[in-house]
Amino acid sequence: MTLQTISKGPFEGQKPGTSGLRKKTRVFMQPGYLECFVQATFHAIGGAAGKSFVIGGDGRYFNREAIQTMLKMAAANGAAKAIVGQGGLLSTPAVSNLIRQRKTDGGFVLSASHNPGGIDADFGVKYNVSNGGPAPEHITQAMFEHTQNITEYTTLDAPDIDLSTCGTGQIGGMQVEIIDPVEDYQALMQTLFDFDKLRALFAGGFTMRFDAMHAVTGPYAKAILEGALGAPTGTVINAVPSEDFGGGHPDPNPVWAKTLMDEMMSDAAPDFGAASDGDGDRNMIVGRGTYVTPSDSLAVLAANAQLAPGYAGGLAGVARSMPTSGAADKVAEKLGLGSFETPTGWKFFGNLLDAGKVTLCGEESAGTGSDHVREKDGLWAVLLWLNILTERGQSVAEILTDHWATYGRNYYSRHDYEAVPTEAADALMQGVRDKLDSLPGQSVAGVEITAADEFSYQDPVDGSVSHNQGLRIWLAGGGRAVLRLSGTGTEGATLRVYLEQYADPEADQGVSPDVALKAVRDAVVEITQMQQHIGRTEPDVKT
Numbered sequence: 001m002t003l004q005t006i007s008k009g010p011f012e013g014q015k016p017g018t019s020g021l022r023k024k025t026r027v028f029m030q031p032g033y034l035e036c037f038v039q040a041t042f043h044a045i046g047g048a049a050g051k052s053f054v055i056g057g058d059g060r061y062f063n064r065e066a067i068q069t070m071l072k073m074a075a076a077n078g079a080a081k082a083i084v085g086q087g088g089l090l091s092t093p094a095v096s097n098l099i100r101q102r103k104t105d106g107g108f109v110l111s112a113s114h115n116p117g118g119i120d121a122d123f124g125v126k127y128n129v130s131n132g133g134p135a136p137e138h139i140t141q142a143m144f145e146h147t148q149n150i151t152e153y154t155t156l157d158a159p160d161i162d163l164s165t166c167g168t169g170q171i172g173g174m175q176v177e178i179i180d181p182v183e184d185y186q187a188l189m190q191t192l193f194d195f196d197k198l199r200a201l202f203a204g205g206f207t208m209r210f211d212a213m214h215a216v217t218g219p220y221a222k223a224i225l226e227g228a229l230g231a232p233t234g235t236v237i238n239a240v241p242s243e244d245f246g247g248g249h250p251d252p253n254p255v256w257a258k259t260l261m262d263e264m265m266s267d268a269a270p271d272f273g274a275a276s277d278g279d280g281d282r283n284m285i286v287g288r289g290t291y292v293t294p295s296d297s298l299a300v301l302a303a304n305a306q307l308a309p310g311y312a313g314g315l316a317g318v319a320r321s322m323p324t325s326g327a328a329d330k331v332a333e334k335l336g337l338g339s340f341e342t343p344t345g346w347k348f349f350g351n352l353l354d355a356g357k358v359t360l361c362g363e364e365s366a367g368t369g370s371d372h373v374r375e376k377d378g379l380w381a382v383l384l385w386l387n388i389l390t391e392r393g394q395s396v397a398e399i400l401t402d403h404w405a406t407y408g409r410n411y412y413s414r415h416d417y418e419a420v421p422t423e424a425a426d427a428l429m430q431g432v433r434d435k436l437d438s439l440p441g442q443s444v445a446g447v448e449i450t451a452a453d454e455f456s457y458q459d460p461v462d463g464s465v466s467h468n469q470g471l472r473i474w475l476a477g478g479g480r481a482v483l484r485l486s487g488t489g490t491e492g493a494t495l496r497v498y499l500e501q502y503a504d505p506e507a508d509q510g511v512s513p514d515v516a517l518k519a520v521r522d523a524v525v526e527i528t529q530m531q532q533h534i535g536r537t538e539p540d541v542k543t
Helices: 033-045 063-076 092-102 137-149 181-193 195-201 215-229 258-264 294-307 327-335 345-356 378-392 395-408 423-434 517-527 530-534
Strands: 003-005 021-024 054-058 081-089 107-111 122-128 151-158 168-172 173-179 210-211 272-277 285-286 288-291 316-320 339-342 360-363 367-370 409-420 447-454 471-475 479-485 495-504
Touching: 003 471, 033 122, 033 137, 033 151, 054 063, 054 092, 063 081, 063 107, 063 151, 063 168, 063 173, 081 092, 092 107, 092 122, 092 181, 092 378, 168 195, 173 360, 173 395, 181 215, 181 378, 195 378, 210 258, 215 378, 258 272, 258 285, 258 288, 272 378, 285 294, 285 378, 285 395, 288 294, 288 395, 294 316, 294 327, 294 360, 294 367, 294 378, 294 395, 294 409, 316 327, 316 345, 327 339, 327 395, 327 409, 339 345, 345 360, 360 409, 367 378, 378 447, 423 471, 423 479, 423 495, 423 517, 423 530, 447 517, 479 517, 495 517
Parallel strands: 054 081, 054 107, 081 173, 210 272, 316 339, 316 360
Antiparallel strands: 003 151, 021 122, 107 122, 168 173, 272 285, 285 288, 360 367, 409 495, 447 471, 471 479, 479 495
């Protein structure tokens, strides 16, 4: 084995977003591109010497090759140990759990989450720190600064290590442990949920369909739902991870999980349906004939979490990302819990969780989680829903109806305008930003604007401030709209528009979301001058 220092870099555009660095797969496959980003990450954390790391990904195209590259670089940079999922597979929550349980210095997640996979699709790398959560802003900023100046990286000229068999190997002076990707995660779930009652639920005839979307959660769902809990074979569909996610889009929403949605809305629907995404950190919840928005799911989980053994002592508080609806706030207020509104990005929840200020967290983008890890966790959310269904003895629809009668209903929808030319998206946002101060008091599309601002967040734990986190507009009668440019796309800009309308418990809550949100949507189209800026008013994806 020969230590090599290879001249390469810098590469433009290696600034990590809310979930690491995401680019087209072919970009990552350029000679030196991945290597320079990994070397910059090592520099940003004070070097790799003597440290231990967890490494795994969602199985998308280039996953195995990237892991071999990273292992050789970690060894060359003096790392003491690497823990890798068998076959290179580890879900994002499993990585977080392993970092915490094995007390490693950090970990690398190779994924572009819900983005498509394949040589002509997307790839990504995210670094998680020692608490198991995504690197905070001061580290991602340091990573970016090093990518701008890097001129070389260090690696070992060594054979690839066998990722297919569990056991211990060696690369240079670094130990490599290949582990079962499911085992530690399943053990954690058994401490949180009543597996005996869940087994009895399925034994009693309860039916379920879980769509793993050809992604990393497949092995976890098969082992836990069909294995440990005894759900019938076939409960988990699309369970084998593939490099291109079966040619699909591994985003658990009604658009991309259409097969599941069609079944759940049919006369032959099972009692409960769920799906997870590419790297296993997102979830979609569906009852028979009933879709649960991620915002409502967080609120229902917060109101009922104490029914699961792991949360029987109650919750410290609840946190949500700013674009997420205020449904969880209503629960926190009624139950006397702490309530926090953060920018988008799971790293902002980390300080609140570590400080014991909150127990549950959630984002409108189908991510929910708790203090068991420092990431969102798709299968965990499904198991918590199952625990609640077991204890309450009601259907998903009945639980939602009871929830709205108690806390009111936050009608909610997200509209994504994808691959918008960056200049056009920036112009639209700047146009709204320039008139924020003058908007309150105006009547737009027949509705009065009561307030408008650009969201800034001061962390209640460390005092750090994050500016420019999204534009917010409030409307008379309980309406709210949020506008953001997403950091998870790889082509052009994605404009996200979030629409919300609150109806109190006494109001008619049977109105369709499209009708309830029409006034808010019309106001946004007019305020943003959307047609003039981006040439369209209809979104590519509506969830």
